[in-house]
Structures are given as C-alpha cells and as structure tokens.
Amino acid sequence: MSQTSGWHAHCWSLGCWLEDAWRRGSLAGRVLAVFSRSAYVETPAGDLYCLGRPELGEGPLQLLVAPLPDGWNWELVFRPGEQVQAVRAGLRLEGAADRLTVEFDAFRVWSPRWVRPPSPAAWPELVRRLPGIRAAVTAGGPAPVLAGAGGLHPVIPRLIDRYATADLPGAVEAATGLIGLGPGLTPAGDDFLAGFMAVLHWLGSDPAFSRGVMARAAGATGRISLGHLKPAAAGLLSARAHRFLQASVVPGRPPLEEALSDLARVGHTSGLDTALGIWAGLAAAAAARGYGSGDSDAVAP
16 A cells, blocks of 8 residues: 555454543544554543554553554654544544554454452462462563562562551552662563552452552653553453463463463563562462461561
C-alpha cells in the first residue's frame, strides 16, 4: 500500500481497561512515546494505552492491531507528539512519515482468565510451594536492584512483614521505597508492586494498601509506568503475568517453568520483576492469614 493512502489495519484485541474509553469514543489523543515494537498514546483525560502487533501480548492497556507488514517498526512511522484522531472507522494516526487507520469492525475484548483463590484447605500446600516459586523466579534473573547476589532488596521482606501484621501505614511506607526504583520504561520496583497489588486485589484484600501506594506513586514515577500501575491496583496484569499467577496457584496448569519462561520475555527484566511481586504478594497474603510466608528470610525479623 502506498504512503499516499497510508496503512489500514484492524483492532485485533482491546484490553479490558480500555473498553469504556472505546465505548465513549475517547481513544483519540497524542503519541506519548514510540518504540520499535509499540507506541504509547495519551488521551486528553490522561489515560494511556499501548499500540502494538498481536505478538506483543495481550494486557489491560493493549490495543493490538493486525495485519501490519513484517518488520513493522513504530519508530520509523510515528513520533512523539503526533496526533491520534477519532474517525468513523476507528482511529487514525497521522505521522510525518505515514498514516495508519485502525478499524474497529471485529475484535475481542481481552480480560484475564481468573483462577479461583485458594480455599483455606489449599493455603498450606501453596505455602509449601512458595520457596520453590521464589527460587525459580530469582534464578531467572530479575533486576539486580530487587534480587541480587546478596538476596532480596531489604524493603521486600519489610513490606511482607508489615502487610502480614496489618501495619498498613508501615506497609505503604515500605512500598514507597520501591516506587520508581530502577531504570527503564517501567522501573523494576514498579513492576514488582504491580504484581504485589494485583495478587492482593485477586484475593479480595482491603484496597486501602493499593490506594495508599497509588497516592504515593503519583508524581513519583514515569507516566507510562504509572499507567500500568493503575490497572494492576485493580487486579489487572498482562496475560502472561496472569498465566504465571495461575501456574503458581494451580500446579501444572500450566507448568510453572513454562509460564515463567513466557513472562520472562517481557522487557529486559520487567516480566521477572512482576513475577517476584506475585510471589511476594502470595507470601504476604499467606502470612497475613496465619499460614506463614513459606520462607524463613522472606519476612523481616
């Protein structure tokens, strides 16, 4: 297709976090950041979403489009600040180099497949598996600022301990030490907290902790990372992260190693940092319920 007429594609999958904005016709905005595999768009209301091809993977903020040519590179087509317009067919990205129209004629709304939270009888077995889950995650290589040769970042056991003992202010204060920690688009500390908060929401825990963390995160981390933290606080992670949570709670469905390997493909260490947060959320929730954390050094003395 020529550059004169631009490219035409279809929305293949829309993250559930974006469904209301789509129904309101509120997905227009401007390009906030562009990478080879994705482009982030910010709406006038301050909401964010991520444009990419299906192989990027589904998630709450993902708007995945197809077909696009092999080797499609968003950085070669669009630049930050360029407009995303609402048109009758759907959306149109007007770039200096080209134009892309995304039609919303047939697509799926992605939402996670929730696994049932552990019953009281199932918690002891899950706690027995937690050390193995932690070992698998740390062996994979999460960000050194979270789990290096010296063990876990000291804030992590402190966070688990404060949450387990119902010290809400202490837990929020501990979590604050992780906000924005590390380099990158989504710092390692934020990825960790995303996994931690999502687990607590899934378990039906009091949302006061996540509200406190999000209040601290506003202005303390980047806009894209904050955009990912918002759905995480409501229990929504990427499809790969939800698959890892399911593998952690229901042994073999899917195999833990398979789900962890898939999640590890996200970012440089983002997937593994999120996995570590999922483990910590399970450990904190188990300890809060009186089952222990499953790790002698996972809870601060």
